[in-house]
Amino acid sequence: MFKVAVLGATGYAGKELVSILVHHPYARPYYITSESFSGQRFDQVYPEFRAVCELPLEKLDLKKVAACDFIFAALPHGLSVKEVPKLLETGKKIVDFSGDFRLKDASLYPTWYGYEHSSKENLSLSVYGLPEYNREQIKKAKLIANPGCYPTSVLLALKPLLAEGLIETEDIIVDAKSGVSGAGRSPKQAYHFPECTENFKAYKVAAHQHTPEIEQELSSVAGKTVTLLFTPHLVPMIRGILSTIYVRSAAGTDESAIRAAYQKHYIDEPFIRLLPPTELPETKHVSGTNFCDLAFRLDPRTGRLIIVSAIDNLVKGAAGQAVQNMNIMMGWPEEAGLK
Amino acid sequence: MFKVAVLGATGYAGKELVSILVHHPYARPYYITSESFSGQRFDQVYPEFRAVCELPLEKLDLKKVAACDFIFAALPHGLSVKEVPKLLETGKKIVDFSGDFRLKDASLYPTWYGYEHSSKENLSLSVYGLPEYNREQIKKAKLIANPGCYPTSVLLALKPLLAEGLIETEDIIVDAKSGVSGAGRSPKQAYHFPECTENFKAYKVAAHQHTPEIEQELSSVAGKTVTLLFTPHLVPMIRGILSTIYVRSAAGTDESAIRAAYQKHYIDEPFIRLLPPTELPETKHVSGTNFCDLAFRLDPRTGRLIIVSAIDNLVKGAAGQAVQNMNIMMGWPEEAGLK
């Protein structure tokens, strides 16, 4: 059996990962860690796992990690940057969930993440783990920076359009909405049920740390610098992200060209669903799945193209994509454990 | 203007109280306290009160309390028992929201509340502030023990039946369900939105501290000891309590006798609504109001009578009832500020 380490197993992304791995055909969670809950079993923290996964939660111990065949690090931002260099010394392949190895330009970290990056050499080593962008590099990677949830929803929506030159690179606006699990598992006033339910709000307007991540990857596809306006919102639901993306279509772009671009790029993608012209994505339709659903409208009145994209923030936006990356890295069928 | 002190204004009951008082025809919140948020204004803690109530939150200061005309203490259990004796020295009338002065038998506190009662002399001074039970005593009271939310919903359902001897005093079972605001405002894992929404559970089965409070008051009406089985549950909604109460009807009791008993006792009660025979209470129908809605079914198959009772836990179950008590104590119309 292929032994997997899950570091930080009790956050929502870690939990979702364990949930996928217990049904994976080739791999099994073997060593799972939690600093806060070490000493308890996984099913004591999450009783839904009683009789399903009753592994003990341990404090992170590099020797035990080294005894595994593969490493998932679902640690908080700012901690991964410290732990991953040590994990790399084990020689095992790693998928890191944090933002700590996603930005190639280390100078962005103080501004957007609030810390000075201490492992710059590994920024070039890491591969941004969005299979629809980087599948070939992922195959050979030692360290995957698993994409952020918001970036996944935006990047999948825009790649074919930028690659085919169908939209302008200026003035892209992303209005994104996420379920509350995106805010993590720690209880806070803002996510206390009576305050959070029956409420809707924007947060970190034009200031969210996923902004430079999206810009970096879009710029890479476009071949020039893309600047983004990104506004996230909080939806009173557990899981799901819906991004409404406003772009300017290039001169001469029509609906059939857009549809053709999506089909060309995504025809063989197992987890992208382009919806028929009259339909629109809903987060419920991708809930619990690794799918990204996409639809678009071209507005003749303003010349704007609107793309709507839906994913499950914990699956395609985190744990599902991480497993997809592992499958690619190990040469397994890409959908293993994900359908 | 009649100046009111609200001690502990930032809990949910305190907030609801402020919300009622800003529209009260005779009284106004004047001095409001919070240990956690002192130094901020009320509308900084609750932005919905911007331009509505912008009073500063202060730490509790007895001199400032003494400058008010009336005192509401919405302090936690175990703290009220220490503060209320000092508040009484101001000579002002007090409505205390906590459980600390509800039980006449001080020996129950260690078992049910986990502390030794330090102000036993005031247990006999205090009046249990359920107007439908104790209106005459409330008029003359110096210290009101404002009833618990669950007890209010149960006591209003049973008083006419016990008073008229229509039910047995043995084997009363209360299965109660409350919205999450009943658990208070402090963020905790169990009330974190992603854990609390789309979930339902029982808690403190046969062990909730409201049990002896209900028993005390029912026994008083029945004229003999009533023992209760009480199970509370948590509903994924903000506010509301629905209690389903199973009692054994006395020999010969029929539906018309039950209906007549309710009508006799509640015909002049402004906040009790007995529903027509085919309807049942729903928490939404009493949300934001001081009403208690009641309905019953007599089951010929088992001889059991089932009463269903609904209140808003923050209004009739807390702040609304507190204001009703103030109105009675001050000789104002009982519905002032509550309709």
Added chain:
Amino acid sequence: MFKVAVLGATGYAGKELVSILVHHPYARPYYITSESFSGQRFDQVYPEFRAVCELPLEKLDLKKVAACDFIFAALPHGLSVKEVPKLLETGKKIVDFSGDFRLKDASLYPTWYGYEHSSKENLSLSVYGLPEYNREQIKKAKLIANPGCYPTSVLLALKPLLAEGLIETEDIIVDAKSGVSGAGRSPKQAYHFPECTENFKAYKVAAHQHTPEIEQELSSVAGKTVTLLFTPHLVPMIRGILSTIYVRSAAGTDESAIRAAYQKHYIDEPFIRLLPPTELPETKHVSGTNFCDLAFRLDPRTGRLIIVSAIDNLVKGAAGQAVQNMNIMMGWPEEAGLK
């Protein structure tokens, strides 16, 4: 007592209106109609109104309307256009909730509302009832076209900026999110609880009938044609609208100029709250109130200004604004019944 007719009292806007009117200091609901529920009492349709408003629901009868002092028509789009001309013959002042008299250009109705307008002469008679735009005209109006919920949230956000020339009139994008009550009271698959809760979606992308209404009013303020891109979304909550508005700031506009413009225009407005620089609106903060909360961020990276606006769609977005209009039309204090 000032007698008010509410035509279409059982929709959510009609219900909210009744709820406000029963506590209004000068007016009372007197004659309420419903085609679907005539023959029942209001509290049979909405049991929360038992002992609060037990008026009978009747079919629309012009003679009975004429016996009232004021008319609110909360009828569906397409029906108002037929009924309002007859209502006008009573000589009573009217506030119409529908979109049927909001657009001055009758030629827009076939495209956006799907019908040919049959009462064009009254389009010029009607006054668009947004007090912050048209207070003086409202005072003298015979027929008020009460604004749409989305338009209210957008127009209040943009008026001071357009009036002061601080933003460009090109390329305004509105990404709006509404609670489910905005979709009305009729049960439909999309709003069935198990399908609607734990879901988020866009709808009518770049095709919502509120688009020309917003454009008309913005153009009026700007003094030139404004074209809008408008995308509404459905939030799994009962009430509330949050609009995130993306505009291009004019050359030289800075934050202090924007704040000054809001303050200049809204300093005396009783229902507009401009938030401090670090805060953002949340729908819960305006829930059940007639307030519109506003905040903005100027993004130096893209030169875009983002304004966030929150209202309660049933209050400032419908019934509250309607009552505000009545108060103005009758010369009563504008906040009567609304605080």
Added chain:
Amino acid sequence: MFKVAVLGATGYAGKELVSILVHHPYARPYYITSESFSGQRFDQVYPEFRAVCELPLEKLDLKKVAACDFIFAALPHGLSVKEVPKLLETGKKIVDFSGDFRLKDASLYPTWYGYEHSSKENLSLSVYGLPEYNREQIKKAKLIANPGCYPTSVLLALKPLLAEGLIETEDIIVDAKSGVSGAGRSPKQAYHFPECTENFKAYKVAAHQHTPEIEQELSSVAGKTVTLLFTPHLVPMIRGILSTIYVRSAAGTDESAIRAAYQKHYIDEPFIRLLPPTELPETKHVSGTNFCDLAFRLDPRTGRLIIVSAIDNLVKGAAGQAVQNMNIMMGWPEEAGLK
């Protein structure tokens, strides 16, 4: 491939069944029917199934059913009683989701289901498909009456206690709470999101059609007639049932005897989880699974035993249990497709 017919595939139970079957190791949905949606594909009705199950929905055609290897009938009560006799003529094994073949005493149908039973001979043929009660009979059955959701939650809680004589058969009270999917997929006023969310209510008090079903099976275990008081409630959540069951413990029964009884009966049951003494079931812990979680409290004050039971109403309460039955009937591992 083992071909499965799903009759009535677009109700919530049918949908859940399809969802399980697409991942079943031995069987596949092959022929799926819907009277309302015939002519559409399954993924047009449920877009989450795009690229997962795109079978056409057809009107029921017995010849096509006969071409399948196994039949699930997820038809409404009152329709199954007419269709099942014809289905039996195909000679295929059938699991029927309705209540139409659950009651052995045909005379109960007019009272509890409102119709005269037209297929009485098949009432004795059918086997009540609760594996923990009837596994041996299920193995040989031609027609399974798949248990109701509420009955499943109650029967699993009580079997060991009745079988071991640890509780009295008199005065059993069940207070049950269900998510809204239990009410089916048809839009109705009571389940319209704005009316259903933030609300809690009882319904069909002492009058629910699952009452005689529970009594029948409990009586069978107890060896004498058991009469039940059963009250269902509606919880604002999609899925899950929690039953709080009040029984009288037999003289001398203590906690260890109760725990021992559960362990004796359920030690080898793959889908029953008896919780440790300090824990209580929550619906979220069984959501999406075929588990039934059980816990109990013995109340020394009243002599009552309280058992709390949680299942997913759509899985162990419907589709999961149906697949479990198929697995048993076909001699496959009982957990196939269910873990």
